[in-house]
Amino acid sequence: VWIFFFIFYHSSIFFAYLSFPDTGDVRIDETRVRDAAKWDGLHAIVVDGADDLDPQDAIAQYHQLWQIEYCFRTNKHDLKIRPVYHWSPRRVRAHIAICYMAFCCLQHLRQRLRMLGHPMSPARIRRELDGLQISILHRKGTRERYAMPSPLTTDAKRILNCVGLDWNDAPFRMPPE
Helix, strand or coil: CCHHHHHHHHHHHHHHCCCCCCCCCCCEEEEHHHHHCCCCCCCCCCCCCCCCCCCHHHHHHHHHHHHHHHHHHHHHCCCCCCCCCCCCCCHHHHHHHHHHHHHHHHHHHHHHHHHCCCCHHHHHHHHHHCCEEEEEEECCCCCCCCECCCCCCCCHHHHHHHHHCCCCCCCCCEEEC
């Protein structure tokens, strides 16, 4: 009970609707609840420092906010921009720049796939490309090397075709080192 009261009391959302009479009781202030209920169902957008901005433009910009949030979510989760294991400012900037370039390439690839009628999420693209591998076998006694590509899934084939790459899953002899 006390933990609930503590959370309830210290939450600024609920605190606004409580009254504390001299008796030491905590009561819900019905007048404040009714006044706040007048605004139920309405959504307000607060724009700071844009006095000359048309309200329709402010609403249009707000509706594009999901794209920015999507980009941050992609960088954070799909491209794993964090954690950053660098300490010098130069290396941190380089890490962020590489992640940004990867994000640009990913967005370009997604756009090309969408134009070809094969839309894919960043997680799906990454999962498909993570499965592409080539095992290199070294023949004992010689310097010969052979490559054994992994088989392609349909989506991986679409991704590679989208950027003009061919993938032959037949083993082949590699040129000498």
